[in-house]
Amino acid sequence: MNVGIIGYGSMGKMLLEKFSESGRVSGNLLVANRTREKLADVGEPVIVCGSYAELAACSDIIFLCVLPAGMKTVLEEIRGDLKEDSLIVSLNGSVTFGQLGTAVKQKMAKAIPAVTAEINRSQTLVCFNELAEPADKKRLKQLLEAVGDVIELPENEMGMGSELVSCMPGFIASIFDVLCREAGKHTKIPPDRIVHMVLGTMHATGELMLQKHMSFEEVVSRVATKGGITEEGTKVIYDQFPETAGRLFEKTLEKRKLTAERACEHFGSCGKEYQDAGGIQMDGRK
Numbered sequence: 465m466n467v468g469i470i471g472y473g474s475m476g477k478m479l480l481e482k483f484s485e486s487g488r489v490s491g492n493l494l495v496a497n498r499t500r501e502k503l504a505d506v507g508e509p510v511i512v513c514g515s516y517a518e519l520a521a522c523s524d525i526i527f528l529c530v531l532p533a534g535m536k537t538v539l540e541e542i543r544g545d546l547k548e549d550s551l552i553v554s555l556n557g558s559v560t561f562g563q564l565g566t567a568v569k570q571k572m573a574k575a576i577p578a579v580t581a582e583i584n585r586s587q588t589l590v591c592f593n594e595l596a597e598p599a600d601k602k603r604l605k606q607l608l609e610a611v612g613d614v615i616e617l618p619e620n621e622m623g624m625g626s627e628l629v630s631c632m633p634g635f636i637a638s639i640f641d642v643l644c645r646e647a648g649k650h651t652k653i654p655p656d657r658i659v660h661m662v663l664g665t666m667h668a669t670g671e672l673m674l675q676k677h678m679s680f681e682e683v684v685s686r687v688a689t690k691g692g693i694t695e696e697g698t699k700v701i702y703d704q705f706p707e708t709a710g711r712l713f714e715k716t717l718e719k720r721k722l723t724a725e726r727a728c729e730h731f732g733s734c735g736k737e738y739q740d741a742g743g744i745q746m747d748g749r750k
Contacts, residue, residue, distance in 0.1 A: 468523030472497035476529035486610035539567035563731040586612035
């Protein structure tokens with residue numbers, strides 16, 4: 465099984481490194497980039513291809529790590545060289561299978577890794593078009609397990625799924641950044657020590673919940689005893705944070721809708737699949 469990666473930005477580079485390290489690619493690992501100079505640091509055993517068409521002709525699975533604006537052009541460039549049985553994997557959740565299908569009729573998947581793939585702890589989302597076969601799904605999932613767990617969702621749920629796993633590290637980091645900054649106003653503990661203490665506690669709490677199969681409510685009840693200090697803090701969070709969380713998802717889903725609209729412009733195609741793109745309706749509601 466030969467695996468090709470088109471595009472050598474941050475995501476393409478990360479996948480190339482992880483696939484190379486994992487030993488999960490039974491055949492050749494290939495890469496191509498529009499700007500050839502960016503591939504100067506790529507060493508053996510990775511094969512650097514001179515064009516996208518050359519890569520497509522040799523690959524059984526092709527990862528498209530390019531921006532939506534360039535995706536149609538890339539597909540049109542490689543469609544005459546694709547193997548009949550190859551699987552195209554888009555790493556952009558806002559471009560639908562219907563839109564991709566206007567450029568090429570092929571077995572396709574979408575994959576959305578998280579930044580935690582850097583430490584092999586990603587929860588990578590995948591979905592497949594109607595042409596993909598069980599064997600294709602199995603091969604892709606086994607390959608992506610090189611960076612963590614793999615979760616299959618319907619295409620119209622990939623949007624909210626991305627909010628929960630791909631966007632969530634950013635949400636979590638920003639929430640705890642605020643908490644650490646506010647804590648610093650009430651103590652002389654150095655900021656870096658505060659961050660270290662909170663990160664350690666956050667990591668251990670997640671492990672506790674996963675290992676003991678505990679819910680959020682169970683953790684709260686274990687720590688926030690009636691009439692205690694923690695209870696006062698959790699009351700504030702449950703009373704005031706839901707409004708902020710609601711606004712967060714409204715804003716991100718609104719942005720996702722705009723991204724889907726731009727994809728329509730690039731592909732010159734919008735239909736029912738656009739309405740459900742990223743798991744949002746035309747009016748931006750989930």
